[in-house]
Amino acid sequence: MESIKRIPSLPAALSSLVLLISAVVPLATAEPTLTDDSQCGCYRNNDDTSTYFTNHRFFDFRSLADYAGVPAVVQDLEGSPGAPVTSDYFKSTDWTSFWWLGSWNNSNNARGDSTVTMTNSPNNVYIEANTEPDPSSQTYLTMRTQRLRGFQTAAEIESVSSDFKYLSLRMRARTVGAAGAITGMFTYRGGETLADVQEADLEIRTADPRNVMHYTNQPAYTDDGEVIAEATRNATMPGGLDWTAWAVHRMDWTPGLTTWYVDDEMTAQIAFQAPRDESNVILNVWSDGGKWTGNMTLLDAAYLQVQWLEIMYNNTDPEHATKNSKVRRDDDAAEGKGCGAVCSVDDTPELGKPVMLWNNAAVGVREAGAGRLIAWVPTGVVLVMALLSTGLLV
Known part of the structure; x- marks a missing residue:
């Protein structure tokens, strides 16, 4: 008859179990790990929807002294749209793979009450030295609009791709200059009718x-000029700021919802007629002398100045997306569906570089709370190993 092995006391077994679990399931570092985009399967937004995006780009204009210079304004309407770019920065692959500079005019699609011909010019987008006292950057990107004799010269930056579907777009920017202009950051999908x-x-x-x-x-x-009140929210800058001060303006387009922030404080949210389909991403500064913009005084100018642009996004065109374009929710990511390695650009100590939140493709790294990760193995395996080590299983 086989002898029965001695069973250790319960306290001893529990002690061994705790020691084994501590060895097998160690806590990872308290802070997420700095990484790069090549290691990220998707990016988790820090809003209430916990949306997941599949791509990330960061455009940094803060240290581009080699490209800095303010070009003279092109004074004739015919030469303005065909002007060359203002520096080699706008010829770089990093720029041209994502953005192009608008050169269209409003002669064929003028707004109903516009009083001025407006034309966009590459000459109005340039890198400028930051000469303010105690500057927060060495340089920044400037977009310019100015009222000239006979026309308004303006600036637009538009994404090469028109296939963005959901995104989180951020810019550290300010608006300065004379009355009579609009600065904007938006998504756009045109149509045959309004x-x-x-x-x-x-x-x-x-x-x-x-x-x-x-x-x-x-x-x-509407086509009849009736205002759709549900479509708009008017808001004020938080914290006593005004839009001439540097601030991070952010727009999150998620399924059925658009949300805006300034310096991480929500300023507006609209569900009504939120975009549904693939769109372009656009920044602009302009005026057409109409009721909305106002009529700028001759030779007056206004500027949108940007220190950096950052975007997390999905894109349905494989040429402009590095991964499959899908929006992932917490339960999908936690189950390891699609995302694999999950990153964040909100919790990073280095602007523009992502941190790894967890990696389902590794040893099963999972989120354990704000800023913490744990490595996990199936509970049953841990218990079996623990019982074997204590002699509770023969």
Whole structure:
């Protein structure tokens, strides 16, 4: 008859179990690990929806002294749209793979009450030295609009791809200059009729009080000129700021919702007619002399100045996306569906570089709370190993 092995006391077994679990399931570092985009399967947004995006780009204009210089304004309407780019920075692959500079004019699609011909020019987008006292950057990107004799020269930056579907777009920026202009950051999908347009935008009117901003899911009016009140929220800059101060303006376009922030404080949220389909991403500064922009005084100018741009996004065009374009929720990511390695650009100690939150492709790294990760193995395996080590299983 086989002898029965001696069973250790319960306290001893529990002690061994705790020691074994501590050895097998160690806590990882308290802070997420700095990484790079090549290691990230997707990016988790820090908003209430916990949306997941599949791509990330960061454009840094803060240290580009080699490209800095303010170009003279092109004074003739014919030469303005065809002007060359203002520096080699705008010829770089990093730039041209994502953005192009607008050169269209409003002669064929002028707004109903516009009084001035407006043309976009590459000459109005340039890198500028930051000469303010105690500057927060060495340089920044400037977009310029100015009223000239006979026309308004303006600036637009538009994404090469028109296939963005959901994103979190951020810029550290300020608006300065004379009344009569609009600066904007928005998504845009055109259509054959006004009702077909899909657009989510931030607009700052330089004729407004300096703390007022306008957020809209366009269209904000009908063909008959009737205002659609549900489409717009008017807000003020938080914390006593005004839009001439540097601040991080952010727009999150998620399924059925558009949300805007300034310096991480929510300033507006609109579900009504949120964009549904693939769109472009656009920044601009412009005026057409109409009621919305105001009529800028001759030779006056206004500027959108940007220290950096950051975007997490999905893109349905494989040429402009490095991964499959899918929006992931917490339960999907936790189950390891699709994302694999999950990163964040919100919790990073280094602007523009992601941190790894967890990696389902590794030893099963999972989130354990704000800023903490744990490595896990199946509980049953741990218990079996623990019981074997203590002699509770023969």
